[in-house]
Amino acid sequence: MSVPEQLSSRTRWLAFWVLCSIQLMIVVDISIVTVSLRSIQSDLGFEEARLAWVTNAYTVGFGGLLLLSGRLGDLLGRKNLFLAGLSLFTVASALCGAAQSQEMLIAMRFLQGSGAAMAYAVVMGIVFTLFPDPRELGKAMGASGFVQAAGASVGILAGGLLADGISWHWVFYVNVPIGIVAGVLALRSVPADRGLGLRAGVDVAGAGLVTGGLMLGVYTIATVGDHGWGSAHTIGFGLGAIALLIAFVIREATAALPLMPLSIFSSRSLTGANLVHMLMVAGTISFNILIALYMQQIAGYSPAVAGFAFLPIAVVAAVVSLGLSNRLNMRFGMKNVLVASLAVSAFGLLLAVRAPENPDYVLDILPTAALIGAGGGLAMPAVMRLSMAVRRPDHAGLASGVAGTSGMIGDSLGIAALTAIAAARTDSLLSDGKSPAEALNGGFHLSFGLSTLLVVAAMAVAFFVIEPTPPEPSPGAGGSPAEGTEGTPGADPVADPEPARP
Helix, strand or coil: CCCCCCCCHHHHHHHHHHHHHHHHHHHHHHHHCHHHHHHHHHHHCCCHHHHCHHHHHHHHHHHHHHHHHHHHHHHHCHHHHHHHHHHHHHHHHHHHHCCCCHHHHHHHHHHHHHHHHHHHHHHHHHHHHHCCCHHHHHHHHHHHHHHHHHHHHHHHHHHHHHHHHCCCHHHHHCHHHHHHHHHHHHHHHCCCCCCCCHHHCCCHHHHHHHHHHHHHHHHHHHCHHHHCCCCHHHHHHHHHHHHHHHHHHHHHHHCCCCCCCHHHHHCHHHHHHHHHHHHHHHHHHHHHHHHHHHHHHCCCCCHHHHHHHCHHHHHHHHHHHHHCHHHHHHHHCHHHHHHHHHHHHHHHHHHHCCCCCCCCHHHHHHHHHHHHHHHHHHHHHHHHHHCCCCCCHHHHHHHHHHHHHHHHHHHHHHHHHHHHHHHHHHHHHHHCCCCHHHHHHHHHHHHHHHHHHHHHHHHHHHHHCCCCCCCCCCHHHCCCCCCCCCCCCCCCCCCCCCCCCC
16 A cells, blocks of 8 residues: 555645554553453442453453454455454444443443454554654654553553443543544545555455464463463463464465465564563553552552652653654664663663552652553664564554554454462462552562563563664755664665566
8 A cells, every 4th residue: 555646745744643542442441441340340240250250251352353343454455454453443342331231231242342353453554654754753653652651551540531421431532533533534635546456465364263262362361360360261262262273374384375475574673672562561561550559559659649640651752763763763773762762661660569558659650650551662662663664565554453463463452461469469469468458569560570580581682583684874964864774664675576466
């Protein structure tokens, strides 16, 4: 897909901000419901074990369909799939808000997650098409990186304000006017693309295997808290998910028209960036959820106050991602910036390990929030650009779906694993005679330490796997940046043996 020559800079940036607003809305929706769960439970009478499905249903639909949606965007047209996904997300959000029963809310949350996957999966592919100039692309990635890094914090803040100030219904209703306005603007500003056509890769068997495998995998991770890691339920469904995904890889290696050409992973930068993305999200997003619980259960903050306590993460992420990330990436190279920013995030997480039972916000919480905001705001733009290092522009939608899937897996796995480990540590300390507050805080400390290790692992992958990215010359240093910069679709000089069209 190429941008029409007559598309003005103003129109391109309008299209980008429309895409960015939907990206933010979708990222926010993953966390915004978290602080409203108790209100939903009280109103609709959820049992504790079933309440988790208010979030799990969204996660299963979102995580299960991201990869398939990314490829369908390449085949059917990314704008078409984006608008279809946005429409489904908006309608499902309205129905979630109007839900008067547990069953309706859970079903609509699944549809909401499915629509989110369709829209989210193709956003990065469209953005890379809008900005062929690396300098403009870098600015766009800075803004997109802010959305990724600060979305969870914004969601917790918004959820606390809406749940405390109005009602939990508005956690969902707020998406409706945003979705309608964004849809109208997207129709006018986002460039239309033809797509490759269904003949270029309609692998029905592969689509069934990958969708089933991812949904089953996300379901298994999401229900670990109910059954335990060593239960027959977790092991059985987990092995089933692995078997389906292995069968999918075998299918794609032998299919004449694969849904996901495995050659996309021949780029070390793309493969490494997705591993980094998964580990980084597992550490930082799960930390956001856990620190919100810490502030409410240990520090005694209300949901709204806990939400405001997250503001430094969003503010600092905005400053560094919008104001610094592009210049630093161009001057020092994306790999170097990524490694350094992950080190900043890891140090911020490490500070949280010492969080006391009676924390002082300025001394015990604010430094961690500021460092995580700075690290995430610098890391995410680099990760997203590197994860789009495809050899062929017509694989950009697939790469976008892969990047979204890696983040979703990290999110689901990190939250499930770290919350379960924190709970187990708390139970162990209680049995040793510790006070409830001391035991609860001990569980948080362990989970914060593991979050730190996950980000350190991401830093190691970035250092050893991702290929060096040379600094890009500034506009005054002799011409425009060289074509073929790593991290841009079509950048790899090695010819792809697959034909562009059948």
